[in-house]
Amino acid sequence: MTTTDTSIAAAEAHSAHNYHPLPVVVATAEGAWMTDVEGRRYLDMLAGYSALNFGHGNRRLLDAARAQLDRVTLTSRAFHHDRFADFCTQLAELCGMEMVLPMNTGAEAVETAVKTARKWGYKVKGVPDGRAKIVVADGNFHGRTTTIISFSTDQEARADFGPYTPGFEIVPYGDLAAIEAAVDEHTVAVLLEPIQGEAGVLVPPPGYLAGVRALTRDRNVLFIADEIQSGLGRTGRTFACEHEGVVPDMYVLGKALGGGVVPVSAVVSSAAVLGVYRPGEHGSTFGGNPLACAVALEVIAMLRTGEYQQRATELGDHLHHELGLLTGSGPVAAVRGRGLWAGIDIAPGHGTGREVSERLMDRRVLVKDTHGSTIRLAPPLVISKEDLDWGLEQLRAVLAG
Ligand SMILES: *Cc1c(COP(=O)(O)O)cnc(C)c1O
Numbered sequence: 001m002t003t004t005d006t007s008i009a010a011a012e013a014h015s016a017h018n019y020h021p022l023p024v025v026v027a028t029a030e031g032a033w034m035t036d037v038e039g040r041r042y043l044d045m046l047a048g049y050s051a052l053n054f055g056h057g058n059r060r061l062l063d064a065a066r067a068q069l070d071r072v073t074l075t076s077r078a079f080h081h082d083r084f085a086d087f088c089t090q091l092a093e094l095c096g097m098e099m100v101l102p103m104n105t106g107a108e109a110v111e112t113a114v115k116t117a118r119k120w121g122y123k124v125k126g127v128p129d130g131r132a133k134i135v136v137a138d139g140n141f142h143g144r145t146t147t148i149i150s151f152s153t154d155q156e157a158r159a160d161f162g163p164y165t166p167g168f169e170i171v172p173y174g175d176l177a178a179i180e181a182a183v184d185e186h187t188v189a190v191l192l193e194p195i196q197g198e199a200g201v202l203v204p205p206p207g208y209l210a211g212v213r214a215l216t217r218d219r220n221v222l223f224i225a226d227e228i229q230s231g232l233g234r235t236g237r238t239f240a241c242e243h244e245g246v247v248p249d250m251y252v253l254g255k256a257l258g259g260g261v262v263p264v265s266a267v268v269s270s271a272a273v274l275g276v277y278r279p280g281e282h283g284s285t286f287g288g289n290p291l292a293c294a295v296a297l298e299v300i301a302m303l304r305t306g307e308y309q310q311r312a313t314e315l316g317d318h319l320h321h322e323l324g325l326l327t328g329s330g331p332v333a334a335v336r337g338r339g340l341w342a343g344i345d346i347a348p349g350h351g352t353g354r355e356v357s358e359r360l361m362d363r364r365v366l367v368k369d370t371h372g373s374t375i376r377l378a379p380p381l382v383i384s385k386e387d388l389d390w391g392l393e394q395l396r397a398v399l400a401g
Helices: 003-014 059-069 084-095 106-125 146-150 176-182 208-218 240-244 290-304 307-326 353-362 385-400
Strands: 026-030 033-036 041-044 099-103 133-137 168-171 187-192 222-226 250-253 265-269 332-337 342-346 368-370 374-377
Touching: 041 385, 059 290, 084 099, 084 250, 084 265, 084 290, 099 106, 106 133, 106 146, 106 187, 106 222, 106 250, 106 265, 168 176, 176 208, 187 208, 208 222, 208 240, 290 307, 307 332, 307 342, 307 385, 353 368, 353 374, 353 385
Parallel strands: 133 168, 133 187, 187 222, 222 250
Antiparallel strands: 026 033, 033 041, 099 265, 250 265, 332 342, 342 374, 368 374
């Protein structure tokens, strides 16, 4: 048995089978490249579902983390610490908002957004107690907690985990009229991904987000943008909502906010919305800890220069141009996406998404399939054009074979 086989067998024996990883065992990584336990190098075209926008082992982020490790890593929110105010101030500023509520994982931030919208509904909007409704889209992915999977339409994510949390209405994604019909006097929020990542990088029709913005403003409903995967540079802007000139009432952030170093998530909104909380009503032992704040502060500083957004735009234009050449009659049925982010539907007869992912792995490129026939490309924004071209060459070879 190889080291790889031994390691995979042990993982299968002693971990729950809630994932089906590709058979590669990573030992080290740098930039856009990962090296496995056998010393083979792979181009990472997934980047931890956008958690690694700034690449593996990013110098600035590691330096920030190391410096903080030697100072203080955890205080709990029972006390103040000296990185907290800067983190909240600077993240709010990056978002053009006023207040931040830090958590750790994306799902916790979505839960926080749900709780915040409900509380805002009762305390500010005047919705009768227990009647708050949140409108969401089908095909959504907002995380894995019991409340969040309650409004998922993915049977794999949902089945056998009931009873489900009420208070959500699901409408078709991209359909503004359906949201308009669903919003009633008890509706406190519309919660959407501005681009649906897990669903296969689905970009809604032009005007949709702007329409949701206008509608929610008119009807005194909060527009919550889950930018956990789409945000922080991935699409060529700090937020995917910017492509439509839209500012939501609340951003939900995660993934890249922790720079691939530590889990950091947050809800960012106005004082009118996040101001509803009183001490004891919500919290997290690890949320907003000094190490998380130190890393996120460096992430924010890196995003402020616009250089990563610029890279995502330029490399993304190139990526989509190249993928466009494969689309139509060939092995690629459709390509969607924005910036350095693409969902590729494999044409029938050219293999499942999983098979294409496995063949790419054999050619030392790592991607992830989604929904049967789709693969998703989301390389780190630090990838070089040469490496991106090499990855695309492997994709062309796999699809031709
Ligand atoms: C990944 C993701 C989440 C959940 O984040 P976790 O950190 O895995 O809990 C929520 N929403 C979107 C859009 C995501 O991509």
